Amino acid sequence: MIETRALTVVYGRTVALDGIDLSIGEGITGLFGQNGSGKSTLLRVLAGLLRPRSGMVTIGDAPLDLRDERFRRRLGYAGHDSGLYPHLTVGENLDLFSSLYGCPEDATDTILERVRLADRKDARAGELSAGLKRRAAVARALLHDPDILLLDEPYANLDDDGAAAITAAIESWRGPGKTGIVATHGAKRVKAYADAGVILTRGTVTVAGSYRPGGKRGLDG
Numbered sequence: 001m002i003e004t005r006a007l008t009v010v011y012g013r014t015v016a017l018d019g020i021d022l023s024i025g026e027g028i029t030g031l032f033g034q035n036g037s038g039k040s041t042l043l044r045v046l047a048g049l050l051r052p053r054s055g056m057v058t059i060g061d062a063p064l065d066l067r068d069e070r071f072r073r074r075l076g077y078a079g080h081d082s083g084l085y086p087h088l089t090v091g092e093n094l095d096l097f098s099s100l101y102g103c104p105e106d107a108t109d110t111i112l113e114r115v116r117l118a119d120r121k122d123a124r125a126g127e128l129s130a131g132l133k134r135r136a137a138v139a140r141a142l143l144h145d146p147d148i149l150l151l152d153e154p155y156a157n158l159d160d161d162g163a164a165a166i167t168a169a170i171e172s173w174r175g176p177g178k179t180g181i182v183a184t185h186g187a188k189r190v191k192a193y194a195d196a197g198v199i200l201t202r203g204t205v206t207v208a209g210s211y212r213p214g215g216k217r218g219l220d221g
Contacts, residue, residue, distance in 0.1 A: 001025055001179040002046060002148070007055035009041050009203075016041040017052070018203040024181065027195030028174055031183040037200040039183040040080065043150045046181070047077040059148070073101060076146035078154060082137040086126025090117060090136050093125055094143055101144035111139045114172060116165040130157040138166055142173055149173060149180035155189055163189060 002024040009017040017038050031039050044050040046057060048064060048071070057064040065071060084093045094108040104110075112118045115135045120128065125136060138154050151170070155163050171193055174180065182190050191197065199207040 001060060002181075003058045004042075004045075005056045005058075007042075007045065007052050007057065009038075009045060009050065009052045016203050017045070019055070020203075020205055022198065022205060022208065024179060024196070024198075026177065026179050028170065028180040028182060028190075028193065030187060030190040030194040030197040031181050031200065032185070032187045032190075032197060033200035034185055036202075037185075038203040039185075039200055040152050041203075042200070043077070043152050043181065043183055044079065046148075047075060047079075047150050048072070049077075049079075073144070074147040075150070076141035076144065076148065077150045078137040078141040079152045082125065082133045083140055084125040084133070084136055087124065089122050089124055090128070090139075091121035093136070094140060097140055097143055103144050107143055111143050111169075114142070114165075114169045115139045116161070131159065131162050134158060135162055135166060138169060142169060145173065147178055149178070151180070151182045153184055154182060155184060155186065167193065 004020050004022045007017050007020040020042070031042065033039050041050065045052050059071065090112070091108055094111065098107045109118065112121055115138060117132065117135055117139060120132060125133065128136065134154065134157055138151060141149060141151065154166050158166065167189065170180065170182065182194065184190050196210045197207070198205060
């Protein structure tokens with residue numbers, strides 16, 4: 001579903017991604033690595049928010065085209081920034097995005113229930129705690145039921161209940177024809193439900209593979 005070939009990103013003298021080749025199929029792939037390993041940079045490239053110095057990204061059989069509005073409608077992305085307007089309530093934010101994507105009228109209420117934020121619908125986004133903002137950002141990414149889901153550290157600043165809500169929402173989203181990448185430096189939660197994993201180290205892929213079906217889960221060589 002998503003492929004990169006010789007993908008390279010450079011910031012000044014720092015090589016953030018160093019000629020990465022990846023093939024990511026349907027299902028959920030965990031993207032693991034320490035801070036500074038290149039996880040966020042890779043997701044920003046895949047989301048069309050950052051142009052690489054060289055290399056190629058293909059989605060399906062077509063090169064990534066930042067001008068293609070259909071691609072943006074297929075994509076759900078939540079980065080480090082929540083992407084929410086702070087002066088609007090959580091509900092107003094999601095209603096705005098819902099109208100842009102042409103979602104059903106009940107889309108906002110449905111996704112807020114899914115991430116357990118229904119009781120915060122009328123709270124201003126700018127007044128939420130860091131953990132609640134994270135959950136609202138994931139809600140925004142899932143709102144239009146995208147084919148491609150890119151989440152950067154969705155468990156940051158979450159307690160156990162919040163983390164469980166995010167996991168349940170991600171698992172509810174998954175299905176045929178859908179591809180998700182969840183980036184985190186704490187792999188335990190994502191490994192519990194991911195179909196495959198990729199480990200980045202200083203901008204290079206050090207491990208990539210699917211999880212063994214049944215029994216003990218782990219990366220295949």
